[in-house]
Amino acid sequence: MTSSQIIDSVLDQVDSGLEQSLERLFALLRIKSISTDPAYAEECRKAADWIATELKALGFDAAARPTPGHPVVVAHGPEQVGPHVLFYAHYDVQPVDPLNLWHTDPFEPQIVEKDGRKIIVARGASDDKGQMLTFIEACRAWKAATGSLPIRISLMLEGEEESGGKNLPPFMRDNAEELQADIALVCDTDMWDRQTPSITTMLRGLVADEVEIIAADKDLHSGMFGNAARNPNQLLAEIIASLRAPDGSVTLPGFYDDVAEISPELKAQWAGLGFDEKTFLGAVDLSVPAGEQGRTVLEQLWARPTCEINGMSGGYIGDGFKTVIPARASAKISFRLVSGQDPQKIRAAFRAHVEKMLPADVSVKFTPHGGSPAITVPADGEFLRRALSGLTDEWGKQAVITGSGGSIPVVGDFKSILGLDTLLIGFAHVDDQIHSPNEKYDLESFHRGIRSWVRVLGALAQ
Template identity: 90%
Template structure:
């Protein structure tokens, strides 16, 4: 149990040490840890070694562990009573292209003013080095102010999240016993708004499939074969059009069988968030929601499954015109899933739907591109309750529970490999421009993110 006096001392240490915390962040941001480009492999190793060295200096047993790709940093704090948390983040960053759109050197961090706020501008400032260091600096403040951490802490920091993360699941499986904990913590999400912290408890899963429709053995002249020959473009268009009903729902048989309704309490909380549906769509020059017409946009985004056409190609697509009936046409189609849905069942239903629509002389070829289940954190969990309390105390506003329309594969891997639920607690803002030129992280997000983690760890010590 953490005393109020100890908590106050740690928070005071965060405030007093902010300049030093920023200096460490700037050192890490200067390391060009671009994981997708082999030319930066040495800098990915440098970033991993730097982090491991910092953690060792805080009393962790830390090392940059080799993988077939970039290292995974693993660190363990001392054994102690109470819960054991496993914190995940990633130290690799996206490429900076197009460089000419950056206002400053992407690897020379700057603090600048924007709309009356101070922001940190650099590649990785928000995604994910700044977010990662909010947690590490919170641990530092605990050690400096009290000599120990309030709970047992382990960290697993990845170097390939931005390039697919293919080496992390095997690493987790090989080290599953060592990585056991009571709860996983991920700091790779954002706040609801600038002053309202949030915990993401729902992540959609994903099924991605590519279908190729094959008819004749070669492209055909549309004058000589038109009407007589089957056109894969037309058939593919018919298949795609059949996937959605006029009310926006997905038509695959059994698609909604395992989809549960959200609770009335959660629906009411989302309704009270003040989400502006018109502004959300208006920001991308749209106006009418296209999903299930009986649902709010937040429900569509966070709690309902989707079917989206991500790409289509067939026939001649170059400049000018070519009167051809293509032999093949293909589409890339993805399904975002919600809790309870089986990715393999959905893939099978999609393929059966396609094959049922194939006429004579036509075949279909399928290529899978990944499948992961949705993740939902129990709404009545004690760790969730304590984290919400700590965040609310820091920001002076009730922290909210949100969903995410996206998918974070590592969260599913925590569940399937380690059996861990995950709390997604981040301090990014929607305008951080992650993956884009001029990526930034609000100075307040960094400072109060550190303070937030101090409070969350204190709250969890009461578990």
């Protein structure tokens, strides 16, 4: 058979086996694998064992490996031909609270109608059990239709993504040689819209710092000490105000030194996505973009670094009024970084900026809250090109390259620990209500997600 005929036979297997695929998804969704609550530790173990058993039945060398927390499922296919991919997803889920807002039992999956579409409603349906099963079921279809997988496939499936994932990086370091591959694949993201598949190739990094300004040794009466005593609230406000220029840019010295412009080709593609800036901001009752002037909102979100004030406190903030000059004032400040920026360099620049503005009798305390670099996959990479081709073939619409304003720590770990680039390919939608009551996953997302992975794996084998 030709490669096209082989793909068609595997897709036929997906379609004819969809009911059984749904039964397996529902069985996994019924397992209450809430990782953050110790009461559900056995359920997390049960989910890991369930996945390992399914993978073993497909011919994988699979096991639920112990960690100080919940198990990591590692599996390796027997095939030794073609490129080697490492697929990542997570089997743990968020708590279901508030339970009274669910329309159905969160761990008894249902297929219901919504806006003319069939949707799967359950905790974990979208994040991330449904997404994970699209890949596993695609492997199942390849095995059933052809007797083998088209390329070398390994899987690493985590049980603590929703509770910080602190045990995964050391697990990866301890097993780095075993986990080597040519490219990592992650299924935990959205499509661009309901009919346009996408691959996320840009994730912003993050630097988070808490700053505390300390002046007098106690809170002071503003009538007795006003003017004479330094007010930390005012000083902190001045420092915060100085972080941004009137044009929306960040003022830290050297902040943009390592920031590259996106290519004209990528800028043109983003311009053609039909993104409506007014609708995007209007949905949260805003209307004027606040980032760097002269940049589109998508550029601001995906390709430009930012500085945000996430929280401020100081003095009396209770009901009524208290005329006090506080002894201390603090703020939580984060920087979203883009490719090329060094988190430690940005943290040092921020702290130096603060210290430069302090009067002689005022001190400062900094508390770090994490830092990670941005990730960018080369836009001309061969694996990216093939994956885009497979997605386009399935959806009949050109797959697009997108960025993300957020950060996914495991992608940074793939790069720093294993040296792997990552393709983020997902079939979720922005209205899936992940982490919220009535989480859902479109039936089409599940079905065509399986078909998409069949085509992507076939494209990677070409």
